[in-house]
Amino acid sequence: MNFTKTTEEPSKYNHLEKMTVKELLTNINQEDKSVPQAVEKVIPAIETLVQEIVPKLKNGGRLFYMGAGTSGRLGVVDASECPPTFGVPYDMVIGIIAGGDIAIRKAVEFAEDSLTQGWEDLQEYNISKKDVVIGIAASGSTPYVIGALKKCNKNGIVTGCITCNLHSPMAREAQFPIEVIVGPEFVTGSSRMKAGTAQKLVLNMISTSVMIQLGRVVGNKMVDMQLSNHKLVNRGIKMIMDEINVDKTTAANLLEKYGSVRNAINAYKDEKNQ
Known part of the structure; x- marks a missing residue:
């Protein structure tokens, strides 16, 4: 050939x-x-x-x-x-x-x-x-x-x-x-x-x-991204605000507590469903 x-x-x-x-x-x-x-x-x-x-x-x-x-x-x-x-x-x-x-x-x-x-x-x-x-x-x-x-x-x-x-x-x-x-x-x-x-x-x-x-994106968002700088932390906060309809302070606290967008959203939803 x-x-x-x-x-x-x-x-x-x-x-x-x-x-x-x-x-x-x-x-x-x-x-x-x-x-x-x-x-x-x-x-x-x-x-x-x-x-x-x-x-x-x-x-x-x-x-x-x-x-x-x-x-x-x-x-x-x-x-x-x-x-x-x-x-x-x-x-x-x-x-x-x-x-x-x-x-x-x-x-x-x-x-x-x-x-x-x-x-x-x-x-x-x-x-x-x-x-x-x-x-x-x-x-x-x-x-x-x-x-x-x-x-x-x-x-x-x-x-x-x-x-x-x-x-x-x-x-x-x-x-x-x-x-x-x-x-x-x-x-x-x-x-x-x-x-x-x-x-x-x-x-x-x-x-x-x-x-x-592999399930690493939800909707169209990088819910498992590493929060390695302020830009990505702020992006994560916005994702959480948009997904579960909470204010910025609540979203920031959730993100800090659970360490990732996915975990923060899932934890919040679990608490709401209990």
Whole structure:
């Protein structure tokens, strides 16, 4: 099967250095507009993967994101935002980047080129059949990720991937591939742009829909969010006021007493029903 890296093909634009700032911004925005449309085309593939993830996490499994460079960073970001947003344990969604955490800020040379290191990194978390591993690579050809997915498959672990090229080696390895085809980048080969945006959108969709399926959202509210700053405390107070129709002082006292929006609302309702 032919594998063409459309993410590496020449930009549709040339002589970028001769463009005005307005021309640069307008053309970048024009390219960015195509990304949500590309994501829309793969909603069925995203749905299939989410339906695999939910029962695993309900049964105590974990979701792993694996990538290198921009892709790895995006996975780490999405994973790190799940606990504060949805109140889940920090080890439920885990982002792993080639080269380790130092690579989040600074590129680690050749970290992505090992076919064995990805699986070794997963071993540190005692990976098992209860878990799900999603590889992330715009190119779909990152050895670090491909090697890890291959070993996961051999060990009966559910695998998915997010890539921006069709028929890539990574997509062929993943049991549940998501291929978001965004085409050439504005700056040739700069896959942190459209490809990165596409990956971010898909990761948002996966983690948010999974958490909703796990009961971590009520109505449309983050009732289990961590109250880690004044903004979130005030948001929690407002949620309680809206849900049980009490004044601000009562809501604040309930939140302080019970520690979360969900617990405060449930406790109040239980007291009313007694």
